[in-house]
Amino acid sequence: MPVLTRLIPSPVVVDIRPGALNDLASVLADQRISASGKLAVAISGGSGARLRERLAPALPGASWYEVSGGTLDDAIQLAEAMKSGRYDAVVGLGGGKIIDCAKFAAARIGLPLVAVATNLSHDGLCSPVATLDNDAGRGSYGVPNPIAVVIDLDVIREAPARFVRSGIGDALSNISAVADWELSARETGEQIDGLAAAMARQAGEAVLRHPGGVGDDAFLQVLAEGLVLTGISMSVAGDSRPASGACHEINHAFDLTFPKRAASHGEQCGLGAAFAMHLRGDREACAQMADVLRRHRLPVLPADIGFSVEEFVQVVEFAPKTRPGRYTILEHLDLTTEQIRDAYADYAKAIGS
Numbered sequence: 001m002p003v004l005t006r007l008i009p010s011p012v013v014v015d016i017r018p019g020a021l022n023d024l025a026s027v028l029a030d031q032r033i034s035a036s037g038k039l040a041v042a043i044s045g046g047s048g049a050r051l052r053e054r055l056a057p058a059l060p061g062a063s064w065y066e067v068s069g070g071t072l073d074d075a076i077q078l079a080e081a082m083k084s085g086r087y088d089a090v091v092g093l094g095g096g097k098i099i100d101c102a103k104f105a106a107a108r109i110g111l112p113l114v115a116v117a118t119n120l121s122h123d124g125l126c127s128p129v130a131t132l133d134n135d136a137g138r139g140s141y142g143v144p145n146p147i148a149v150v151i152d153l154d155v156i157r158e159a160p161a162r163f164v165r166s167g168i169g170d171a172l173s174n175i176s177a178v179a180d181w182e183l184s185a186r187e188t189g190e191q192i193d194g195l196a197a198a199m200a201r202q203a204g205e206a207v208l209r210h211p212g213g214v215g216d217d218a219f220l221q222v223l224a225e226g227l228v229l230t231g232i233s234m235s236v237a238g239d240s241r242p243a244s245g246a247c248h249e250i251n252h253a254f255d256l257t258f259p260k261r262a263a264s265h266g267e268q269c270g271l272g273a274a275f276a277m278h279l280r281g282d283r284e285a286c287a288q289m290a291d292v293l294r295r296h297r298l299p300v301l302p303a304d305i306g307f308s309v310e311e312f313v314q315v316v317e318f319a320p321k322t323r324p325g326r327y328t329i330l331e332h333l334d335l336t337t338e339q340i341r342d343a344y345a346d347y348a349k350a351i352g353s
Contacts, residue, residue: 009235013148016224021152025058034088037061041091042102048094070097072134075104083109103143104130112147119163122170126231164214169270173247174204176273180245184327199233200242245328247273252322253315263305278347290351
């Protein structure tokens with residue numbers, strides 16, 4: 001009997017541990033990544049510049065490129081600067097904006113990317129998507145997965161705790177996103193990729209059920225692994241569906257409706273996920289998620305990030321417009337303004353406002 005399998009695009013190296021940065025040169029010397037040591041390293045002007053001083057002696061063949069921001073123009077300029085260097089690979093060293101710029105630039109010039117994350121703010125560090133600001137607001141651009149991911153937990157602990165908290169919210173939102181995917185399968189016949197759904201859901205559940213906190217290596221390991229697995233799940237599925245449902249629609253609506261007041265990606269996704277769990281009637285899961293968000297000092301009510309109830313109602317009403325064609329609990333219920341207001345009142349009462 002023939003055995004049918006599939007190839008899953010994923011990194012050839014994933015190194016997540018305290019002190020991982022000390023062995024970065026060895027990872028980059030892997031023949032599958034760089035045979036000559038000719039590397040283009042994208043860094044930020046802040047933490048990246050400090051890490052350059054630490055790493056440059058071990059990477060004598062590297063050229064260093066400072067990235068000023070996280071816009072499409074920044075990424076295009078980075079690609080233009082790198083394209084004449086005849087490099088083996090691009091290294092994105094920094095937070096989400098730097099890695100997304102490096103992803104886009106690497107794809108544009110046809111080189112593999114090594115993602116070296118200095119914070120855990122969201123699941124983009126290993127996803128096939130680069131999220132970049134553009135003239136229309138913010139866009140998502142398809143790119144190959146990183147060929148390697150390096151996360152030094154010592155470096156992660158040095159970053160502000162708000163970045164870890166944002167990553168927690170993004171990881172937890174997987175649970176709601178997969179529930180939306182399953183809802184769409186029942187109601188519209190949308191096909192589910194079971195492997196992608198399992199990877200994304202288990203990544204969220206591992207973070208949900210871990211007793212540790214933002215300063216705990218064991219917890220940071222689980223969170224980092226969960227964010228990497230989520231990125232791979234998107235590659236398996238071929239789009240962001242395993243990690244993006246009503247939770248991310250609400251996040252995008254915050255960004256578009258109140259661009260100057262929006263909170264972090266993970267804060268808004270976590271809040272959106274808890275509210276979406278309430279909307280689908282899973283009160284127990286909603287309460288558990290709200291408890292975990294609160295334990296990690298993440299918002300569970302719009303007031304926690306400076307928004308009124310009426311502003312949140314406006315956000316939820318607008319949310320389905322952010323992802324046309326995506327079916328979630330918001331599209332399924334198709335609530336009126338008054339129904340959203342009533343649903344929020346029930347939610348706030350249920351989680352103990």
